Structure formats: C-alpha cells, structure tokens
Amino acid sequence: MADGRPRTRIQQRNREAILEAALEVFSTHGFRGATLDQIAQGAGLSKPNLLYYFPSKEAVHVELLGGLMDTWLDPLRDLDPDGDPIEEILTYVRRKLEMSRLYPRESRLFANEIVQGAPRMKDALTDELRPLVDAKCAVFERWMEDGLIARLDPYHLIFSIWSLTQHYADFDVQVRTVMGPRDPFKTAPDYLEAVFRKTLAPGT
Amino acid sequence: MADGRPRTRIQQRNREAILEAALEVFSTHGFRGATLDQIAQGAGLSKPNLLYYFPSKEAVHVELLGGLMDTWLDPLRDLDPDGDPIEEILTYVRRKLEMSRLYPRESRLFANEIVQGAPRMKDALTDELRPLVDAKCAVFERWMEDGLIARLDPYHLIFSIWSLTQHYADFDVQVRTVMGPRDPFKTAPDYLEAVFRKTLAPGT
DNA sequence: GTCTATAATACGATAGAC
DNA sequence: GTCTATCGTATTATAGAC
Numbered sequence: 001m002a003d004g005r006p007r008t009r010i011q012q013r014n015r016e017a018i019l020e021a022a023l024e025v026f027s028t029h030g031f032r033g034a035t036l037d038q039i040a041q042g043a044g045l046s047k048p049n050l051l052y053y054f055p056s057k058e059a060v061h062v063e064l065l066g067g068l069m070d071t072w073l074d075p076l077r078d079l080d081p082d083g084d085p086i087e088e089i090l091t092y093v094r095r096k097l098e099m100s101r102l103y104p105r106e107s108r109l110f111a112n113e114i115v116q117g118a119p120r121m122k123d124a125l126t127d128e129l130r131p132l133v134d135a136k137c138a139v140f141e142r143w144m145e146d147g148l149i150a151r152l153d154p155y156h157l158i159f160s161i162w163s164l165t166q167h168y169a170d171f172d173v174q175v176r177t178v179m180g181p182r183d184p185f186k187t188a189p190d191y192l193e194a195v196f197r198k199t200l201a202p203g204t
Numbered sequence: 205m206a207d208g209r210p211r212t213r214i215q216q217r218n219r220e221a222i223l224e225a226a227l228e229v230f231s232t233h234g235f236r237g238a239t240l241d242q243i244a245q246g247a248g249l250s251k252p253n254l255l256y257y258f259p260s261k262e263a264v265h266v267e268l269l270g271g272l273m274d275t276w277l278d279p280l281r282d283l284d285p286d287g288d289p290i291e292e293i294l295t296y297v298r299r300k301l302e303m304s305r306l307y308p309r310e311s312r313l314f315a316n317e318i319v320q321g322a323p324r325m326k327d328a329l330t331d332e333l334r335p336l337v338d339a340k341c342a343v344f345e346r347w348m349e350d351g352l353i354a355r356l357d358p359y360h361l362i363f364s365i366w367s368l369t370q371h372y373a374d375f376d377v378q379v380r381t382v383m384g385p386r387d388p389f390k391t392a393p394d395y396l397e398a399v400f401r402k403t404l405a406p407g408t
Numbered sequence: 409g410t411c412t413a414t415a416a417t418a419c420g421a422t423a424g425a426c
Numbered sequence: 427g428t429c430t431a432t433c434g435t436a437t438t439a440t441a442g443a444c
Contacts, residue, residue: 010427011427014427028320028321029236029320030234030236030237030316030320031237032233032234032236032237033234033235033236033237033320035418035419035420036419036420036421037418037419037420045428046428046429046430047419047420047421048421048422048423048428048429048430049427049428049429051420051421051422052427052428055421056420056421057419057420057421108319108320111315111319111374111375112234112316112319112320114374114375114377114378115312115315115316115319115374115375116232116233116234116237116312116316117232117377118377118378118381122377122381125377125378125381125382126381129378129381129382130381130382130384133382150402152395152398152399153391153394153395155382155383156388156391156392156395156396157395158382159371159372159375159379159382159388160368160395160399162371162375163367163368163370163371163375164364164367164368166367167363167366167367168363170315170318170319171315171318171319171363171366171367173318173321173322173326173329174318174322174329174333175363177322177326177329177330177333177334178329178333178334178337178359178362178363179359180334184360184363187357187360188360190357191356191357191360191361191364192360194356194403195356195364195399195403198354198402198403198405199398199399199402199403201402214409215409218409239436239437239438240437240438240439241436241437249410250410250411250412251437251438251439252410252411252412252439252440252441253409253410253411255438255439255440256409256410259439260438260439261437261438261439
C-alpha cells in the first residue's frame with residue numbers, strides 16, 4: 001500500500017484522513033499508547049474500515065515514519081557545499097526551527113520513536129541518516145580546514161542543531177510552562193542565530 | 205506509600221527492586237507501553253505481589269517521576285549567584301551532561317513524559333521547575349547587566365543547556381548510529397565547553 | 409507477604425452481511 | 427467499501443488460599 005498504485009479519490013482522501021489522525025494520536029501517546037479506536041474516530045471511520053486501508057496498526061505507524069524521514073532530512077540535504085559556510089549552516093538552523101514550529105507533531109513522532117530505542121526505525125537511521133550526516137560532516141571539515149568556520153567536532157555540531165531546534169517541538173509543554181504567555185518561537189530564531197554565529201566564527 | 209513510614213528491610217528491598225525494574229521498563233517503552241508483567245519479572249516478584257507494594261501501575265510511575273524531579277534539578281539549584289559566572293554555567297553544563305551519561309534511563313523517563321504532554325507531571329513543572337528557572341534567570345540577567353556574560357535571552361540559554369546535554373541520553377540510539385564506534389561522551393564535554401565559552405563570552 | 413486463580417476490561421484483528 | 431458483531435489475546439487489578 002506504500003507504492004504508487006492508482007486509487008480513487010475517496011481512497012486517497014480516506015488514507016490521508018487516517019494518516020492525519022494517526023499522526024495526531026501516535027505523536028501524543030506513542031505507538032503502544034495509541035489505539036486504533038482513537039485513530040479511526042479521528043479519521044471519521046470505523047475500526048474495521050481503517051483496517052481495510054492498512055493491514056495493521058504497525059503498518060500505519062511505519063508508513064508515517066517512512067514518509068516523514070525524507071521530508072525531515074531535506075533541509076540537511078539542501079545544505080550547499082559551495083555556498084557561504086556560515087549562511088548555509090544558519091539557513092539549516094532556521095529551517096529546522098521552522099519545522100519544529102510548523103510540524104511539532106512530526107517532530108514528536110520521531111522523538112517518541114528514538115527515545116524508545118527506534119524499534120521501527122533503526123534501518124532508516126543506518127541507511128539514510130548516517131550516510132547523509134557523514135557526507136555533510138565531510139563538508140564541514142573542509143570548511144574548517146579552509147578556515148571558513150571554527151574548528152569543532154562536526155558530528156557534535158549537527159547534534160547541536162538537531163537538539164536545539166527540535167527541543168522547541170518535543171519539549172513544547174515544558175518550554176511553554178516555563179515561559180508562560182511569551183511565545184518561544186518569537187525569540188528563539190534570534191537567540192539561535194546569535195549562538196551559532198559566535199560558535200562558528202573562525203578564530204583569528 | 206511515598207512518605208517516610210517505617211518499613212522492614214525486606215519491604216524496602218522489594219520497593220527498590222520494583223522501582224529499579226519500573227525505571228528500566230517505563231523509560232524504554234513509555235507508560236502505556238510498559239506492562240506490570242515486565243516490571244514484576246524484572247523485580248523478581250509476582251504481579252499481585254508488586255500490587256501489594258503499589259496500589260496501581262500509575263502509582264509506580266508517579267512515584268518514580270516525583271522521586272527524580274528533585275535529583276534532576278539539583279545541579280541548577282547548586283548554581284551559585286556569587287560564583288564566577290562562566291565557571292558556574294560550565295559546571296552546570298558538565299553536571300547535566302554527566303547525568304545524561306550516568307543516568308540515561310532517568311532522562312528518557314522524563315523525555316517520554318514531556319514529549320507526550322506531561323500528563324502526570326504538569327503540576328511539578330509549574331510548582332517546582334518554573335520558580336527555580338525564574339530565579340536562576342534573574343541571576344543570569346544580573347550577570348549580563350554587570351557585563352560578566354554576553355547578553356542573551358536567559359530562558360533560551362537554559363533550554364540550550366537542557367537540550368544539548370539531554371540529547372545524548374534521550375537520542376542515544378540516533379547519536380550512536382551516526383557516530384558508530386566512537387564514544388559520544390568522550391568528545392561531547394570539550395565540544396560543549398567550547399560552544400558555551402564562545403556563546404557566553406561578554407562582548408567588548 | 410506471597411502466591412494461584414480469575415475477574416473485568418481494552419484492544420487488535422477478522423467474519424460476514426449489505 | 428463500509429458496517430455490526432465478535433473472536434482471541436493481553437493487561438490491569440482483585441479474591442482468597444497459604
């Protein structure tokens with residue numbers, strides 16, 4: 001069902017409704033905590049009807065994770081080895097933060113999966129994430145050798161970008177409890193830009 | 205059962221065994237994903253025997269979360285308003301990173317709870333976390349006014365410390381998949397020290 | 409205090425009518 | 427394609443013997 005088989009409009013609409021409802025439920029309660037009843041109700045379908053579109057609960061989850069991985073890595077893929085180093089990295093940071101703001105449920109879906117040991121995503125980490133990170137870290141190292149950015153462990157640099165930006169989606173409840181009525185996303189961009197400009201500025 | 209009522213040594217040992225097993229299971233599978241069977245087996249008890257010590261599955265979870273909150277906030281509480289600002293903050297960073305290294309399960313227990321909207325911890329966030337953060341942010345702001353550290357949003361500064369350090373515990377699987385055989389905790393301390401020294405250095 | 413047995417329910421998945 | 431009814435199992439929690 002993950003391929004491009006042609007479907008009727010109704011089928012496509014129902015599949016999308018299921019995935020939308022599943023994203024909401026899985027990201028809030030985790031895989032085990034989610035129930036087909038909740039997802040079916042959210043999609044406006046009966047439980048057996050949901051299972052007409054997907055063979056199992058796990059199939060829905062896997063479809064969601066697989067479909068998101070590509071989108072999630074796009075900003076890193078777009079990092080241009082021939083662009084201006086500082087601006088390329090700052091653009092990456094901005095795009096990642098923007099994804100946390102616009103797609104917090106997707107971020108929490110991943111977070112749930114990784115925190116619990118990535119039982120359904122280990123292969124994607126090894127096959128897709130790791131090679132891409134290796135490639136981009138090589139770019140960072142070239143920039144460092146050319147004196148264009150400060151010397152730093154490139155892997156930790158990428159972890160920094162991930163953790164600092166995704167934190168605002170994954171720990172949203174905590175952030176908002178601490179900040180009260182102030183909108184975290186209003187001030188976070190400037191803060192992160194300042195941090196990364198200082199961190200990346202090449203030493204004299 | 206959370207109070208200081210006297211108990212026999214056997215009772216204390218069993219309670220500790222239950223909480224240890226529960227930490228393992230809850231942190232790996234989340235609240236809903238954990239089963240009393242797993243916890244009881246991990247503690248070497250039968251399921252009804254476990255329920256002799258705790259009235260319900262939720263009671264075990266709440267006890268774990270409550271007991272950990274204090275420990276978790278200790279490093280922030282210890283931040284000394286009269287100490288050297290940069291060194292105080294770096295010490296806080298180091299201690300938080302050390303907690304991620306030594307107590308990753310505790311970190312993931314919290315992460316699971318927060319990512320899923322903190323259904324059993326909202327009060328603790330409001331009553332304990334927020335006042336402490338407010339107090340320490342006031343200290344940061346005084347340091348900034350005195351020109352001892354760079355001007356930055358103090359709340360985002362604290363979020364940075366949390367996200368950068370806890371990432372190594374919460375996203376352990378991802379970090380290790382990307383870094384392969386290299387130990388993240390061997391290089392992370394130097395990386396984080398460099399980042400925060402640059403970030404906090406007061407402008408001229 | 410600890411166990412076996414079991415109640416009571418929740419949940420994923422299927423059967424079969426329409 | 428969609429529904430109602432239901433099966434089979436997993437899971438929390440309790441009853442009651444020892």
